[in-house]
Amino acid sequence: MKKTESKSQVCPPSDKPTENDSNESINLIEDVKNLPPWFQRDFNLSKKDQELLRGYLDNLDDEEIINLYYQLREAKEIRNDRYFYPNMQILFGTPFEREKDRREQRIWAEKYEAENEVIQWYKDAREKSCVWWVENHIIARHCLNSCMSCGACSALCPAAEFFDYNPRIIMETVQEKDEQLLVDLLKSDTIWYCYQCGSCKAKCPRKNNPFGMITSLRQLSQIKGYHVHSIRGRQQYAARHFWGGNLWNRACTLYFRNVESETHKDFGPRFEAYDKARDDFFTRVGACPDSEGVLSGRKVHPETLDEVRKLWQMGGALYMWELIEEAAKNQAQEWGMTIDEYHDKVSREG
């Protein structure tokens, strides 16, 4: 095989700036220091701002909000000899992006959902019992052989040290195959305490996989809408937009700007100092903050993003996000708050 050259600075060929490209970005956001509430990630917006942002977003039709989002996202300028996308850092994690995602994903689901066997399986499962799920879901089936309730999983479980949580009891509950016991479990905080570290799997003498079973139960809880009954469970609405928003818009589950010193005071003063010079240091060590490239912080090419979005739709992720969205909407209505207020509440609760 031919020896390849270093790839650390390679961009897809079509994305390299040409001599004809100007170094002017399209300034669609007039005042970046005083952003309107729909571009803010502040969880403490006033009631007035909440009303203002909801009024603004509700007034945009689907086409308008989607087009505006991509106009903003694709606006670019040349920085360090490559394209840089200045508005990405404004858009991520905002009420504006969440509203765009809700509508865009609904359109995608309608466009591509026909004849999808994965989504159909989950739709059917929603109508069946929880006992049926633990006997049939692919992950649940592979996680339980013949538990003898020895308790090794709980003895070394790191989450069990700090929370009211016991994987042995969960595995026993699953084996009981009692519908009401399962429903109660899925509505409780318990299943959400697991760290997903896999310590239990490593030491189970019967080769069971309790943490895998927890994953399956958590998915069932959301498919049934039971997760909103617990504080830890309804945090999934924040997770759906946090990880789901990053995946959908940036093809990563953690975007490099998510970790801000303002929201991570526990990371200390050195992190705060670094945070102020983040873009500079990223570039200096060879990363690509909101730029074309292949390393950290890069803007994923639209063709790549389009491909993985189709996979996530096909694999049932959009269907699951739709169910999480529906449960959140219903609970927000019940509690007399907007969906934006609900998002902020469940992100801070716990």
Next chain:
Amino acid sequence: MNLPMDVFNHEQRESIWKRYVKEIPDNNYFLTLSCILGALYPGSESMVPKVYDLLGLDWNTNPSARSGWTCCSGIAYHGDIMPIEATLLTVARLWSIAQELGLDSVTMSCVTSFGIHCECKDLYEQEPGLKDKVDRLLRDSCGRKFEIPKYINHISDIYYHYRQELKNNHMKFQLLEEKTGRPLRVVDHVGCHYSKLFPEEHSLGGTDYCEVLSGMAQAWGGSSIDYPERRHCCGMGFRQCMISPNRGGTMSSVLKKMRSMAPFEPDLIVTNCPGCEVFLDKEQWAIYEVTGEKYFIPVITYQELAGLLLGWDPYETVGIQFHTVPVEPLLDKIGIPYDANSPWVNCSVPR
């Protein structure tokens, strides 16, 4: 007391050890990177291509606009917003890109990704018909086809594989105290999804005696510390660390580990999991603020450790400024030069 010579059956020990030694290919690596590592320690990520190039290896990651690498979706799967089918498809696409490039070894910098790739491979082996189903879904959604790759290796496996070559031919420093020649005491923290999910198939040394990191540290001059909570999870926990009201569980786990290792006076902690790196490093500050306990033991990735010993610039290449616990005291011990006027030197932690 002299132990009788036959207490240890060395042949048997070697035979048991062979169960935990996996095949690491010499070359032709497809590289996939990590959301967490890239977000918090981008220098670690940028140094991987540099090391592959230094070793003269053939590798690739991003052949075209359409075939770009993406996240494996592992955090979303373990964070429970992604059904397994979507994750199987995401990983199948990455394998398809590796095969498009003619590369049969998938290497990743993230331990969650490593676990996810191994879990997908295991599911295909355990569930009849699954490969055909995912094949069909992948073809229908984006026209790709894939095979299960011959090798799945974490990038720390590759560094381990080449540890002697790196030391003998390229490194300028060793893990020795400059003034005394004392081997530095190294705590290895191996990510759970490297060593606990498939200990016999995919972990060098299994769960309990994993040597992917300690092997590197010892080859590079250090000594390895065994301490009671060595195998305890860092508490990252996906939804536990990333949904901020839950982060108390993460900090408690880090505290448990720090209290357990502190009596052994480690000079550094080395990690191969991006999530562990973040929280073992960052939560030492939170522990100080909440409990007043000062540990401040430098926590570095194996990429950073290699980069520093190779003599690469601590700030411009390795990126030690991204750390909450200062790494400069470790550089002083080894005798690695750095800019003493750097603003980071004064932006330190209380002594």
